[in-house]
Amino acid sequence: xxxxxxxxxxxxxxxxxxxxxxxxxxxxxxxxxxxxxxxxxxxxxxxxxxxxxxxxxxxxxxxxxxxxxxxxxxxxxxxxxxxxxxxxxxxxxxxxxxxxxxxxxxxxxxxxxxx
Amino acid sequence: xxxxxxxxxxxxxxxxxxxxxxxxxxxxxxxxxxxxxxxxxxxxxxxxxxxxxxxxxxxxxxxxxxxxxxxxxxxxxxxxxxxxxxxxxxxxxxxxxxxxxxxxxxxxxxxxxxx
Numbered sequence: 001x002x003x004x005x006x007x008x009x010x011x012x013x014x015x016x017x018x019x020x021x022x023x024x025x026x027x028x029x030x031x032x033x034x035x036x037x038x039x040x041x042x043x044x045x046x047x048x049x050x051x052x053x054x055x056x057x058x059x060x061x062x063x064x065x066x067x068x069x070x071x072x073x074x075x076x077x078x079x080x081x082x083x084x085x086x087x088x089x090x091x092x093x094x095x096x097x098x099x100x101x102x103x104x105x106x107x108x109x110x111x112x113x114x115x
Numbered sequence: 116x117x118x119x120x121x122x123x124x125x126x127x128x129x130x131x132x133x134x135x136x137x138x139x140x141x142x143x144x145x146x147x148x149x150x151x152x153x154x155x156x157x158x159x160x161x162x163x164x165x166x167x168x169x170x171x172x173x174x175x176x177x178x179x180x181x182x183x184x185x186x187x188x189x190x191x192x193x194x195x196x197x198x199x200x201x202x203x204x205x206x207x208x209x210x211x212x213x214x215x216x217x218x219x220x221x222x223x224x225x226x227x228x229x230x
């Protein structure tokens with residue numbers, strides 16, 4: 001079946017512009033996670049959704065970052081007034097349910113470059 | 116704060132050599148542990164996971180990991196690596212406590228296997 005998809009695959013933007021990154025989880029997966037992957041930094045947790053609510057948004061680096069999920073499915077991560085340090089690969093993952101230990105299925109990521 | 120440490124950032128091995136990648140976590144409670152792998156140009160995918168029971172876990176492609184609770188470790192091993200094992204490997208932990216669904220990832224280990 002279809003896996004997690006993300007769009008765009010690559011995004012180049014100018015400093016100060018807003019960007020929206022999209023994630024389509026696997027159908028039926030109730031939990032959705034956003035991560036940021038920077039060189040040498042591993043995967044940095046950003047936010048987690050259960051259904052449409054976000055019980056844990058502790059990883060969002062600043063108030064320029066926000067995310068929402070609608071219909072228990074698609075999620076968008078928005079970065080306002082982008083900065084060069086926002087350049088990274090943004091990964092989305094989904095799991096069947098939020099209960100502990102379920103395997104996360106990752107999308108291909110969106111590579112964001114802020115010039 | 117919870118954290119995961121992967122001390123080997125880059126590892127280079129010849130084919131048929133044995134592999135052991137270190138992973139240590141800091142969390143005092145019960146945890147679930149994972150190893151994910153990212154092959155060049157591919158998505159992150161699950162290699163193996165530990166929930167409970169036998170601390171020696173076997174995964175795909177001949178990989179195994181041993182959970183040593185007293186050492187807070189979950190090292191990944193493979194007796195004989197192949198060129199196709201060239202990839203980046205990530206250790207992850209999620210606390211088993213109810214209501215805590217955040218996955219913490221290490222910074223990753225880049226493995227290069229020479230043919």
